[in-house]
Amino acid sequence: xxxxxxxxxxxxxxxxxxxxxxxxxxxxxxxxxxxxxxxxxxxxxxxxxxxxxxxxxxxxxxxxxxxxxxxxxxxxxxxxxxxxxxxxxxxxxxxxxxxxxxxxxxxxxxxxxxxxxxxxxxxxxxxxxxxxxxxxxxxxxxxxxxxxxxxxxxxxxxxxxxxxxxxxxxxxxxxxxxxxxxxxxxxxxx
Amino acid sequence: xxxxxxxxxxxxxxxxxxxxxxxxxxxxxxxxxxxxxxxxxxxxxxxxxxxxxxxxxxxxxxxxxxxxxxxxxxxxxxxxxxxxxxxxxxxxxxxxxxxxxxxxxxxxxxxxxxxxxxxxxxxxxxxxxxxxxxxxxxxxxxxxxxxxxxxxxxxxxxxxxxxxxxxxxxxxxxxxxxxxxxxxxxxxxx
Numbered sequence: 001x002x003x004x005x006x007x008x009x010x011x012x013x014x015x016x017x018x019x020x021x022x023x024x025x026x027x028x029x030x031x032x033x034x035x036x037x038x039x040x041x042x043x044x045x046x047x048x049x050x051x052x053x054x055x056x057x058x059x060x061x062x063x064x065x066x067x068x069x070x071x072x073x074x075x076x077x078x079x080x081x082x083x084x085x086x087x088x089x090x091x092x093x094x095x096x097x098x099x100x101x102x103x104x105x106x107x108x109x110x111x112x113x114x115x116x117x118x119x120x121x122x123x124x125x126x127x128x129x130x131x132x133x134x135x136x137x138x139x140x141x142x143x144x145x146x147x148x149x150x151x152x153x154x155x156x157x158x159x160x161x162x163x164x165x166x167x168x169x170x171x172x173x174x175x176x177x178x179x180x181x182x183x184x185x186x187x188x189x190x
Numbered sequence: 191x192x193x194x195x196x197x198x199x200x201x202x203x204x205x206x207x208x209x210x211x212x213x214x215x216x217x218x219x220x221x222x223x224x225x226x227x228x229x230x231x232x233x234x235x236x237x238x239x240x241x242x243x244x245x246x247x248x249x250x251x252x253x254x255x256x257x258x259x260x261x262x263x264x265x266x267x268x269x270x271x272x273x274x275x276x277x278x279x280x281x282x283x284x285x286x287x288x289x290x291x292x293x294x295x296x297x298x299x300x301x302x303x304x305x306x307x308x309x310x311x312x313x314x315x316x317x318x319x320x321x322x323x324x325x326x327x328x329x330x331x332x333x334x335x336x337x338x339x340x341x342x343x344x345x346x347x348x349x350x351x352x353x354x355x356x357x358x359x360x361x362x363x364x365x366x367x368x369x370x371x372x373x374x375x376x377x378x379x380x
Contacts, residue, residue, distance in 0.1 A: 062335040070331060082327045086320055092331070115316070119309070126305070126316040129323050130276055136326035137272045141260060141282070143333040144366055145252040176334055 001029075004052050005104055008076055012127050013120045023121060026110040032056075032097045038079075039095040045084035047105035051077050054101025055165055058093045059173075069174040072098075072159060072166065078132075098166060148177045152185045191219075194242050195294055198266055202317050203310045213311060216300040222246075222287045228269075229285040235274035237295035241267050244291025245355055248283045249363075259364040262288075262349060262356065268322075288356060338367045342375045 005027070006020050015023065027050070032038055038056060039045055049056070051073050058070045058079055070093060073079035081093040085108060115122040142151050152175055155162065162171065163186065172182040195217070196210050205213065217240070222228055228246060229235055239246070241263050248260045248269055260283060263269035271283040275298060305312040332341050342365055345352065352361065353376065362372040 060331055060335050066335070068331075068335040070327075070334070083324050086324050115313075119312075122309075122312055122316060123305075126312060126319065129316065129319045133319050133323040133326060134273050134276050136323060136330060137260075139330055140326060140333065141250055141258075143330065144260070145250050145256070145258040 001052050001102065002027075002104065004076065005050055008050070009124055012124050015120065019118065019120065023114060023118070024104075026114055027104040027106050030103050030105060032101045032103065034097050034100050037094065037096045038103075039081055039084075039091050039093065041091050041094050043091050044088070045081045045091045046107055048078055048080040048085055048108075048111070049073075049095075049103040049105045051075055051079065052102040052104060055098040056095055056101055057098055057170065058095045060093050067173065068176070069170055072162060072174065074159060074162075074165075078128075098170075143176075148175055148181055149185055149188075151175050152182070191242050191292065192217075192294065194266065195240055198240070199314055202314050205310065209308065209310065213304060213308070214294075216304055217294040217296050220293050220295060222291045222293065224287050224290050227284065227286045228293075229271055229274075229281050229283065231281050231284050233281050234278070235271045235281045236297055238268055238270040238275055238298075238301070239263075239285075239293040239295045241265055241269065242292040242294060245288040246285055246291055247288055247360065248285045250283050257363065258366065259360055262352060262364065264349060264352075264355075268318075288360075333366075338365055338371055339375055339378075341365050342372070 002024050005024065006015065009015060009020070009023070032054070038049060039058075041061070053075055056073045056079050058073070058081065059067050060070055061067045071077075071079060079095055081091040081095065083089070084091045084093070088108065111125065115125055142154055146154070155171070155174065168182055168186075169179055172179045175182065192214055195214065196205065199205060199210070199213070222244070228239060229248075231251065243265055246263045246269050248263070248271065249257050250260055251257045261267075261269060269285055271281040271285065273279070274281045274283070278298060301315065305315055332344055336344070345361070345364065358372055358376070359369055362369045365372065
């Protein structure tokens with residue numbers, strides 16, 4: 001199972017067996033059940049989670065009590081409350097499981113330790129964070145200038161099997177549209 | 191003037207005089223005039239710009255011809271088309287100047303060269319990109335769950351003097367609201 005993490009890292013930088021074993025020793029394996037919370041709004045956020053299997057979501061409840069989905073994370077994605085994790089503050093997001101999920105999680109302390117001890121891991125995390133930054137910029141652009149149809153198509157590119165795995169109400173929440181608008185889009189798309 | 195770049199880097203990591211001189215030799219100084227384009231939609235994006243003085247904006251025209259502001263960048267901010275710069279592809283954004291502006295720009299090649307030659311600079315860019323990623327996540331959350339009023343207040347926190355420097359129509363474009371809604375917000379705020 002940990003081979004998945006190795007393949008993920010080696011998309012960016014090759015590691016020897018010894019190096020990977022050392023990296024892996026800084027992660028902890030944890031399985032979560034469907035509907036279980038991984039992070040709860042208001043808690044301190046200690047870990048960033050690499051998803052080995054399953055499906056998780058992060059979401060936010062605004063001051064009017066309305067909830068909005070921030071991210072879906074399937075295999076090979078990372079999920080956390082990034083702001084709270086990197087600043088070591090309390091979560092403003094919730095993270096929970098849409099399916100039984102297996103994760104390898106890492107504390108910020110261990111991440112920084114690996115970066116300072118292993119040049120390769122500093123390179124990996126710099127490159128990975130840059131990709132995350134670019135993807136976030138793309139999402140911002142899509143939120144301010146695209147219409148629901150384009151946002152839907154971009155989501156389907158990113159997660160082709162999401163419609164089979166997630167209730168439509170959650171996809172509508174991610175896109176910021178009503179279920180009726182989503183039904184119109186999916187019937188056009190089929 | 192280059193002292194501004196040094197202070198900016200040294201918020202994260204201290205450099206010796208020799209190290210800073212070496213870093214600086216990888217940047218190029220350029221002054222732009224008000225209204226001048228720095229990046230034009232469709233061009234290859236070679237540089238990331240650190241702002242020494244002035245004010246720039248990045249913006250996007252969607253498929254319906256409507257323009258939206260992505261970012262304002264004043265002193266000590268970086269601006270580019272991140273997706274095109276990091277992937278070395280053509281710009282989907284425009285960047286131009288709202289005021290006469292002075293910049294220090296760096297190519298992706300020189301940035302990677304600095305990162306591979308100087309551990310301190312790899313650390314700096316990793317930390318800087320992490321902050322950018324966290325800020326982008328905050329903006330995404332604000333776009334999907336906040337109301338115009340909260341988005342306006344967050345913008346004013348980030349750039350307290352923006353109202354004095356920028357036409358209201360551009361602030362409305364950044365917030366994704368009409369000028370009338372903005373006038374209502376600013377009069378409440380005053």
